[in-house]
Amino acid sequence: MKSAWRLTLALMITFTFAACKSTPEPVDEPAQVEEKPPVQVDTKPALDPRDYTNADNFDNPESLLSKRVIYFDFDKSTVLPQYRPIVEAHAAYLASSSSARMTLEGHADERGTREYNLGLGERRGNAVSGLMSAQGGRGSQMNVVSYGEERPTCRVSDEECWAMNRRVEIVYTAR
Amino acid sequence: MVIDNVNRLARRILAFAFLLSLAGTVQAQLQIEIVDGNPSALPIAVVPFEWLEEGYPPIDTVEQIVANDLYRSGLFDPMAVEDMPDRPADAEGIRFGTWRLLQVDYIVIGKVRTPADGQGHEIHYQLFDVHKQERLLSRITTVGPGDLRFGAHKVSDSIYEALTGVPGAFSTRIAYVTATGTGGETHYELVVADADGFGPQSIVGSPEPLLSPAWSPDGRRLAYVSFEQGNSAIYVQDVATGARELVSSGRGINGAPAFSPDGSKLALTLSRTGNPEIYVRDMATGLTKQIVQHWSIDTEPAWSPDGRYVYFTSDRAGRPQIYKVPAGGGNPERVTLEGEYNARASISPDGRKIAVAQGKGNEYRIAVWDIESERFTILTPGRMDESPSYAPNGSMILYATREGDRGVLSAVSADGSVRTRLILSEGDVREPAWSPVIR
Numbered sequence: 001m002k003s004a005w006r007l008t009l010a011l012m013i014t015f016t017f018a019a020c021k022s023t024p025e026p027v028d029e030p031a032q033v034e035e036k037p038p039v040q041v042d043t044k045p046a047l048d049p050r051d052y053t054n055a056d057n058f059d060n061p062e063s064l065l066s067k068r069v070i071y072f073d074f075d076k077s078t079v080l081p082q083y084r085p086i087v088e089a090h091a092a093y094l095a096s097s098s099s100a101r102m103t104l105e106g107h108a109d110e111r112g113t114r115e116y117n118l119g120l121g122e123r124r125g126n127a128v129s130g131l132m133s134a135q136g137g138r139g140s141q142m143n144v145v146s147y148g149e150e151r152p153t154c155r156v157s158d159e160e161c162w163a164m165n166r167r168v169e170i171v172y173t174a175r
Numbered sequence: 176m177v178i179d180n181v182n183r184l185a186r187r188i189l190a191f192a193f194l195l196s197l198a199g200t201v202q203a204q205l206q207i208e209i210v211d212g213n214p215s216a217l218p219i220a221v222v223p224f225e226w227l228e229e230g231y232p233p234i235d236t237v238e239q240i241v242a243n244d245l246y247r248s249g250l251f252d253p254m255a256v257e258d259m260p261d262r263p264a265d266a267e268g269i270r271f272g273t274w275r276l277l278q279v280d281y282i283v284i285g286k287v288r289t290p291a292d293g294q295g296h297e298i299h300y301q302l303f304d305v306h307k308q309e310r311l312l313s314r315i316t317t318v319g320p321g322d323l324r325f326g327a328h329k330v331s332d333s334i335y336e337a338l339t340g341v342p343g344a345f346s347t348r349i350a351y352v353t354a355t356g357t358g359g360e361t362h363y364e365l366v367v368a369d370a371d372g373f374g375p376q377s378i379v380g381s382p383e384p385l386l387s388p389a390w391s392p393d394g395r396r397l398a399y400v401s402f403e404q405g406n407s408a409i410y411v412q413d414v415a416t417g418a419r420e421l422v423s424s425g426r427g428i429n430g431a432p433a434f435s436p437d438g439s440k441l442a443l444t445l446s447r448t449g450n451p452e453i454y455v456r457d458m459a460t461g462l463t464k465q466i467v468q469h470w471s472i473d474t475e476p477a478w479s480p481d482g483r484y485v486y487f488t489s490d491r492a493g494r495p496q497i498y499k500v501p502a503g504g505g506n507p508e509r510v511t512l513e514g515e516y517n518a519r520a521s522i523s524p525d526g527r528k529i530a531v532a533q534g535k536g537n538e539y540r541i542a543v544w545d546i547e548s549e550r551f552t553i554l555t556p557g558r559m560d561e562s563p564s565y566a567p568n569g570s571m572i573l574y575a576t577r578e579g580d581r582g583v584l585s586a587v588s589a590d591g592s593v594r595t596r597l598i599l600s601e602g603d604v605r606e607p608a609w610s611p612v613i614r
Contacts (some may be wrong), residue, residue, distance in 0.1 A: 067498040075494075111539065113561050114386050114606070115431040115444065115517040116488055116495055118407065119472035122428055126449065130212050145406050146428055150384035155357070155580055157559065 005124035052089045053096035065086030068170040077123040101174040105144040109162035121146035128168045215591045225264035226486040227288040227333040239328040244345040245330035249593025271308045295319040298326050312337045344568040348610040350388040355602035372597050391434045394613030396413045399431035433476045442476035451488050465505040477520040488518040521563045530563035530572050541574050554591035571605040
């Protein structure tokens with residue numbers, strides 16, 4: 001009985017020590033013990049990539065909010081079906097954050113004249129802006145700027161490169 | 176003779192050393208090379224002009240500048256100086272029989288002297304028909320100090336006019352845009368140079384795109400589009416002083432400026448209504464009037480020489496074509512009736528022809544629409560030719576093309592028979608605009 005009590009006490013002391021120590025420290029080297037600040041641990045709920053009201057998703061590669069370029073067919077300004085979910089995701093963010101602002105930068109490939117391509121780039125920016133408005137974004141949150149063919153991302157004269165350049169870039173100026 | 180040669184050699188070495196010393200500071204110049212020659216070019220001899228001023232003649236002599244001008248017009252085949260049997264400076268010294276044997280049709284002789292007031296240069300020159308042994312021209316062109324090149328271009332202008340009946344355009348200038356570097360490091364410059372590419376001077380430098388330079392009819396100002404504020408904006412800049420005025424920077428596109436022939440108005444493209452439309456701005460009052468209204472892209476206005484109409488590009492029928500509208504506004508009328516893509520009109524000085532960038536598939540060429548016969552003539556081989564700009568005498572069209580992955584400028588004679596290429600040693604050259612006749 002007495003020995004059982006002693007064992008219980010010993011166990012209790014051991015557990016108390018174990019609970020207090022967050023990291024095992026090398027007790028046999030007291031010269032190296034330093035006053036360390038306690039480690040900061042953040043806790044947060046699991047990030048849902050489909051939560052388009054959450055600004056953390058801008059940097060989450062799993063989320064459509066991290067995708068901010070829409071591509072177009074030659075001489076066309078229709079938002080293709082595969083890009084509509086991206087536009088809708090950003091529209092949802094705009095709807096959830098009234099202070100968010102974005103510039104829609106419209107671009108064209110090098111074919112055709114520069115001033116006509118300025119018009120084409122703007123038409124693409126307007127197409128994206130129109131779709132965002134229909135999905136809950138407000139007109140005052142979006143600014144369309146056309147760069148025409150002046151800012152290519154790729155400078156080779158072939159179809160692959162042209163396809164990269166026919167685009168609208170969503171650039172947030174305020175989140 | 177030996178001493179003369181030694182002197183000339185010494186002068187050349189000096190000249191070369193001088194060029195080397197300049198190389199670090201002077202911007203890369205345009206070089207000209209004939210791409211397609213004209214077999215029926217007229218044989219002409221431009222004999223070295225006698226230099227009667229103090230000191231040595233400049234490195235680029237008057238006769239060289241004149242011969243180069245005539246050569247690149249494609250209409251003349253100047254004789255090399257070393258092939259000349261002698262170098263007469265006076266009419267009495269011309270041995271017509273010898274020149275005729277050498278199959279030279281025309282001969283130009285001259286002298287350069289300092290005017291009586293001691294300032295600048297007097298170029299005395301005469302043009303002869305070798306076969307008729309007849310003097311066609313005898314003139315004195317006087318220019319200020321430092322303007323000898325300009326004086327030489329003036330000589331070329333009058334020789335060209337005497338032999339073709341059309342005023343020369345050699346003493347005019349060109350403006351163009353260069354882009355150097357890639358990606359975010361690209362640097363843009365708006366450059367003004369002589370029509371032969373010499374004396375390039377940057378008048379605007381920017382890390383943001385520049386485009387669409389357009390001359391005022393007096394040649395003193397350039398309107399252009401700059402993205403320096405993050406969006407397109409139109410500026411008008413005085414070429415000589417560099418002073419400039421912001422003309423338009425509203426929401427949307429501010430593009431494609433074009434001065435009216437009398438300089439009182441500026442046609443431009445604005446998309447403040449939501450899509451690009453053509454407007455005409457009164458330069459004195461600043462009042463702007465919209466002259467077309469359609470949901471399509473309407474842009475690239477170009478005035479008829481009489482100032483009554485504005486031609487423009489519109490895709491209202493599906494693809495871009497050229498239309499025209501009264502300058503005060505009204506109903507647009509389609510002009511180009513052939514081709515799947517016709518844009519960026521440049522109107523010939525006589526108002527009869529319209530040069531455009533014509534697209535077919537992935538090929539873009541410069542084509543000329545004859546208004547009366549309603550036919551296109553394709554002038555260039557492609558495949559990325561754009562931005563045609565008529566010379567003020569209508570003899571040539573300057574345009575932008577691509578060579579590999581960089582932009583270069585070329586000029587084509589109005590009939591398409593001769594092309595010359597103007598090459599800048601580095602960077603991308605684009606958006607040429609030929610000035611009106613100036614000074």
